Amino acid sequence: MCRHLAYLGPPIPLADLLFTPPHSLARQSWAPLDMRGGGTINADGFGVGWRQGSGFVRYRRDAPLWTDAGLPALAAATSSTAVLAAVRSATVGMPVTETAAAPFAEGRWLFSHNGKVAGWPDSVTALAAGLPVRDLITLDAPTDSALVWALVRARLRDGAAPDTALAGVVADVSAAAPGSRLNLLLTDGETIAATTAGHSLSYLSTAEGAVLVASEPLSPDPAWTAVPDLSLLVAAPPAVTVIALEGVLT
Numbered sequence: 001m002c003r004h005l006a007y008l009g010p011p012i013p014l015a016d017l018l019f020t021p022p023h024s025l026a027r028q029s030w031a032p033l034d035m036r037g038g039g040t041i042n043a044d045g046f047g048v049g050w051r052q053g054s055g056f057v058r059y060r061r062d063a064p065l066w067t068d069a070g071l072p073a074l075a076a077a078t079s080s081t082a083v084l085a086a087v088r089s090a091t092v093g094m095p096v097t098e099t100a101a102a103p104f105a106e107g108r109w110l111f112s113h114n115g116k117v118a119g120w121p122d123s124v125t126a127l128a129a130g131l132p133v134r135d136l137i138t139l140d141a142p143t144d145s146a147l148v149w150a151l152v153r154a155r156l157r158d159g160a161a162p163d164t165a166l167a168g169v170v171a172d173v174s175a176a177a178p179g180s181r182l183n184l185l186l187t188d189g190e191t192i193a194a195t196t197a198g199h200s201l202s203y204l205s206t207a208e209g210a211v212l213v214a215s216e217p218l219s220p221d222p223a224w225t226a227v228p229d230l231s232l233l234v235a236a237p238p239a240v241t242v243i244a245l246e247g248v249l250t
Helices: 025-030 069-079 120-128 133-138 144-157 162-176
Strands: 003-013 046-051 056-061 079-087 105-106 109-118 181-187 192-196 203-207 211-213 231-236 241-244
Touching: 003 025, 003 069, 003 109, 003 181, 003 192, 025 109, 056 192, 069 120, 079 109, 079 181, 105 144, 109 144, 120 144, 120 162, 133 144, 144 181, 144 192, 162 231, 192 211, 211 231
Parallel strands: none
Antiparallel strands: 003 079, 003 211, 046 056, 046 079, 105 109, 109 181, 181 192, 192 231, 203 211, 231 241
């Protein structure tokens, strides 16, 4: 399974998320602590998206994060108030390409999926059929995560709030493909919405008014709070709200 994180708050160097902490995202790429559901490392690509001016910049690659010799310097020199980053462990049979790496993006949105759609692709063909044909033929990659993003994006385009969009997609995919792992992470640079459905997630609220949400804590700080499975998290710094997802899955 993949690892991902999102940050909102005062400007910080990307290195403070990717490299500096003792259990940074870079370390999680080769030494994750909780890979429930399979896999041992996250070596099938990575991506970072960050707010710059009024929009987002993305940097994605199809190689392990630790092999990118230029990224540490870029991360040290680049600061942002909003970041979403992920390292990928590809499901067997799915392509390892740059476009398959999160974050997926449109407009002000950045998105990541940590997990797996059970029974792919047959289990979700009916859900896919409900999307515009153009969305299907322009998916970033022929993967379950790219389709999940298309389903979330369709709800956002229709005006759904980010938490509502994520909860609705988790409910639909869980019904169509029971046993799927659907840890979803979404930000527009102002709020973070996330779900836990089959994998770990924790968050940290800082004294500076920042919120950091991550698959695994980046440090031993006891202020990290684990999010229960089958939960929906909404963060608008400094506030964080966590509610049970069980109602939408029944």
